[in-house]
Amino acid sequence: MKLKISISTRLVFWITLLVCLLFGSVLFVIQSREAAILSEEAEARARLLAESLRDANYQSLFRPDQAAIQKYVYDHIDEDMPYIIFYDRAGRSYVTGELIPGQGDIELGSRLPEDVTRDDPPFSEEKVIQVRGRGLRVREVEIAVFPQNNEDEKWASVKIGMSLEPMYAKLREVQKVLLLIGAGGFLLGIAGATLLARRITRPIHRLVEGTVRISKGDFSQAIAIASRDEVGDLARSFNKMTGQLLHARDRMEDANRKLVQHEKLASIGRMAATIAHEIRNPLTSVKLNIQKVAEEESFAETVKAHLGLSLEGIDQIERFIKELLNFTRVQELSLERWPIEQIVEESLKLLRETLARKKVVVETTYAEGLPQIHVDGDKMRQVFLNVLRNAHEALEAGGKISIVCEPVEEGGKRKARIRISDNGPGIPEKDRENIFEPFFSTKPSGFGVGLANARKIVEQHNGTIRVGKKQGRGSAFVILIPAEEAT
Ligand SMILES: Nc1ncnc2c1ncn2[C@@H]1O[C@H](COP(=O)(O)OP(=O)(O)O)[C@@H](O)[C@H]1O
Numbered sequence: 001m002k003l004k005i006s007i008s009t010r011l012v013f014w015i016t017l018l019v020c021l022l023f024g025s026v027l028f029v030i031q032s033r034e035a036a037i038l039s040e041e042a043e044a045r046a047r048l049l050a051e052s053l054r055d056a057n058y059q060s061l062f063r064p065d066q067a068a069i070q071k072y073v074y075d076h077i078d079e080d081m082p083y084i085i086f087y088d089r090a091g092r093s094y095v096t097g098e099l100i101p102g103q104g105d106i107e108l109g110s111r112l113p114e115d116v117t118r119d120d121p122p123f124s125e126e127k128v129i130q131v132r133g134r135g136l137r138v139r140e141v142e143i144a145v146f147p148q149n150n151e152d153e154k155w156a157s158v159k160i161g162m163s164l165e166p167m168y169a170k171l172r173e174v175q176k177v178l179l180l181i182g183a184g185g186f187l188l189g190i191a192g193a194t195l196l197a198r199r200i201t202r203p204i205h206r207l208v209e210g211t212v213r214i215s216k217g218d219f220s221q222a223i224a225i226a227s228r229d230e231v232g233d234l235a236r237s238f239n240k241m242t243g244q245l246l247h248a249r250d251r252m253e254d255a256n257r258k259l260v261q262h263e264k265l266a267s268i269g270r271m272a273a274t275i276a277h278e279i280r281n282p283l284t285s286v287k288l289n290i291q292k293v294a295e296e297e298s299f300a301e302t303v304k305a306h307l308g309l310s311l312e313g314i315d316q317i318e319r320f321i322k323e324l325l326n327f328t329r330v331q332e333l334s335l336e337r338w339p340i341e342q343i344v345e346e347s348l349k350l351l352r353e354t355l356a357r358k359k360v361v362v363e364t365t366y367a368e369g370l371p372q373i374h375v376d377g378d379k380m381r382q383v384f385l386n387v388l389r390n391a392h393e394a395l396e397a398g399g400k401i402s403i404v405c406e407p408v409e410e411g412g413k414r415k416a417r418i419r420i421s422d423n424g425p426g427i428p429e430k431d432r433e434n435i436f437e438p439f440f441s442t443k444p445s446g447f448g449v450g451l452a453n454a455r456k457i458v459e460q461h462n463g464t465i466r467v468g469k470k471q472g473r474g475s476a477f478v479i480l481i482p483a484e485e486a487t
């Protein structure tokens with residue numbers, strides 16, 4: 001298996017490397033410059049020292065007074081200037097003073113050429129000598145001494161060794177500081193690189209998460225990336241694609257549901273038609289016969305009551321068959337323009353007596369600007385009747401039904417929204433899915449086709465019906481009907 005190295009690790013590595021290289025080379029240049037400057041300074045100082053030695057002993061050199069020079073030399077030798085040697089005009093050592101016994105090679109002869117002139121630069125060299133068992137870096141400088149009478153031949157020369165340890169100590173200080181700066185830069189580099197890598201890769205992580213989610217079929221959340229770069233573009237096209245997929249899936253599910261519903265209705269229809277046909281005729285003759293028998297005057301009241309109950313039962317069976325056929329029959333809609341108020345009011349009128357018997361209060365609100373709807377009036381009335389009947393059945397005596405009609409705009413289309421709510425017991429969560437299914441009923445003598453029929457009609461009109469949210473007790477049904485012509 002190939003080792004997986006994340007983008008952020010790679011970014012951190014390369015950015016850190018680059019920062020280190022950059023910082024390192026800058027620091028290296030700074031330290032080289034510093035070393036060169038310090039070295040130049042040391043050389044100038046050594047020259048000045050040699051010149052001041054020459055000037056101090058000038059008289060003694062020409063007199064000549066070897067003892068005076070010797071004394072001077074001994075007085076001035078220390079760790080900082082471990083050796084001073086005066087040479088005569090032939091280049092032999094004349095006065096020597098040194099902290100470095102046994103290193104004859106240092107005093108061995110002058111380092112200046114025989115024919116040195118006033119304009120020649122002094123001899124200068126860096127070297128390592130041994131003092132008390134340890135190496136000491138010194139700058140060795142030798143300058144010629146010329147007589148005052150403009151003669152061009154050198155009279156003597158003086159050579160000194162100046163310790164470079166103070167200079168190197170300073171250079172080490174500088175290096176230490178630069179090293180600290182370098183370490184700080186390194187840490188900053190890593191921190192910065194990590195931050196930068198995170199900034200760059202966070203949207204990528206989100207994108208990956210999003211695509212993983214989508215690949216698992218979860219289209220619910222869009223990828224939240226607002227950046228205006230390539231990753232942002234990618235996220236946006238992903239979101240667009242997800243949206244289209246979601247839309248397509250919804251449409252497919254919807255089509256599937258409709259297909260299943262259609263199939264179901266078709267087979268129910270066939271069955272219902274057969275049953276209705278087989279039952280209807282015998283039922284009618286049974287009904288007629290009972291009615292005839294009931295007309296017989298000589299029957300006792302109890303017998304008449306029993307016959308009345310039978311007729312009621314037959315009525316119930318007839319109503320069921322009628323509703324069933326209503327539900328299963330596919331009928332052409334006869335579309336007309338209707339004011340919603342009128343359809344609602346007509347539905348209420350049909351139920352007025354039933355509602356009054358139970359002392360149910362109905363409150364209607366019609367908003368301003370309600371559009372007319374293009375519907376089959378009879379069928380639409382059926383929808384409201386079915387919903388209102390359910391509300392009535394759910395309510396205790398003295399209950400309340402409220403109907404609110406208002407125009408709404410959804411997806412750029414004008415619609416009429418009719419909300420019918422009651423303060424009855426409400427619909428349990430587990431039943432909400434099922435109440436629109438044919439033959440679902442929680443009532444002992446319910447047929448369960450009222451809401452199924454209502455939904456069928458509403459959907460024929462390109463509308464929707466659903467159970468709405470209700471604050472407090474009771475249930476609410478929300479019906480949306482397009483104001484435009486139904487297709
Ligand atoms: N307003 C309502 N309050 C409470 N439950 C309701 C309401 N409307 C409908 N339901 C529930 O929905 C079920 C299905 O209603 P419906 O299709 O009209 O059949 P039915 O009225 O014959 O039972 C009812 O049995 C009832 O449980």
Ligand SMILES: [Mg+2]
Pocket residue numbers: 386389390448449450451
């Ligand atoms: Mg009903």
